[in-house]
Amino acid sequence: MGKITIENAALTVMYDDQAYDFGNIQSVNINNPLENKLSGSPQNIGDGLSFKEGVGQPVTLQGVVREISNELRKVLKLAHSKVERIDINLSCEVTGDEYQLNRAIVQTDISNLNLSAGESAFDVPFNAQCTVNNYKPS
Numbered sequence: 001m002g003k004i005t006i007e008n009a010a011l012t013v014m015y016d017d018q019a020y021d022f023g024n025i026q027s028v029n030i031n032n033p034l035e036n037k038l039s040g041s042p043q044n045i046g047d048g049l050s051f052k053e054g055v056g057q058p059v060t061l062q063g064v065v066r067e068i069s070n071e072l073r074k075v076l077k078l079a080h081s082k083v084e085r086i087d088i089n090l091s092c093e094v095t096g097d098e099y100q101l102n103r104a105i106v107q108t109d110i111s112n113l114n115l116s117a118g119e120s121a122f123d124v125p126f127n128a129q130c131t132v133n134n135y136k137p138s
Helices: 070-082
Strands: 009-015 018-022 024-031 035-039 049-053 059-066 086-092 098-106 124-130 135-137
Touching: 009 024, 009 070, 018 070, 059 098, 070 098, 086 124
Parallel strands: none
Antiparallel strands: 009 018, 009 086, 024 059, 035 049, 059 124, 086 098, 098 124, 098 135
């Protein structure tokens, strides 16, 4: 797997069989909560028991975008208010790597207010969640 850099990243939302692109992506963080854990014996015998933790927790995408089209803004507001499912694809135009969050929900309303000075005044938070089984990293 290569590395996706912000200047080569493409972030797309699929809603109702229509693709919508975010043209100005400032940052994206995807967190898969699955962790492998090991529990050792108090008597120091054996190799310990291995297990997965976080199975019931969602994969989260936290992003900051700018210059969202009115059409995409309406779609995200609708998907958020009706808790409808969207597909999200983060890909690299150079390496071809991609991360898919299928059947995701928009976690927070993109109309949340951000008042600040400077260029961060244009930041729009885009947060979404999907189940672990609907997360497909390349």
